[in-house]
Amino acid sequence: NVLGHVPDLNDFVAGIKVILKPGGIVTMEFPHLQNLIEENQFDTIYHEHFSYFSFLTAQRVFARHGVQLFDVEEIPTHGGSLRVYGRHIEQASEPEERVSELVARERRLGFEDLETYRAFSSRVRETKRRLLDFLVPTKRAGKTVVGYGAPAKGNTLLNYCGIRTDFLDYTVDRSPHKQGLLLPGTRIPVYHPDKLPWNLRDEIVGQMGHIREWGGRFVVPIPEVEVFS
Incomplete structure (x- = not known):
């Protein structure tokens, strides 16, 4: 899962061409743009990722450098995510059927159309x-709102939405390495879960089910904002 972390994509893929031996196969994984858009996963867009790929884009980049x-x-x-397999273009043969199927699907989904990305942007704003x-x-009703977990993608969500301690009093995390610190940008404090009177919704609800006893509710912001008891 390196491709999206590379600042100079063309140099990196050109290097793969150089070091790949004749007859060799390179395999790489990266998060699939289709899921990011369909599931509104904009919170996975953060500083350590330089690129987000459809298969169509990855295919073009690798072909440009002879893979x-x-x-x-x-x-x-x-x-x-997608796991792709590449070889020297000089040794190319008919690709597997699932390659053509995925290419056709991505084209149907509009990944080559600017309007697709404008619609995604509108959904994020909503x-x-x-x-x-x-x-x-x-x-305004005087309620306390707290977060559960302090993952990197949570910072994307909070900073984009302008949520600071005026909206989120604090968050808790099981990692001792995060406790006692502040979230970057928002400066929301992170405490041990014992402060309360995980990414999986069912797990979090199961662990924190006791909050129902004092009228607490859960808020899941992605892919759509949902409030439930």
């Missing part, structure tokens, strides 16, 4: 508005 992506697998890692629609009246 044919001849096979692809869809895997569940990181909310939905998520921000709906989250604030919940937070503003909740805080």
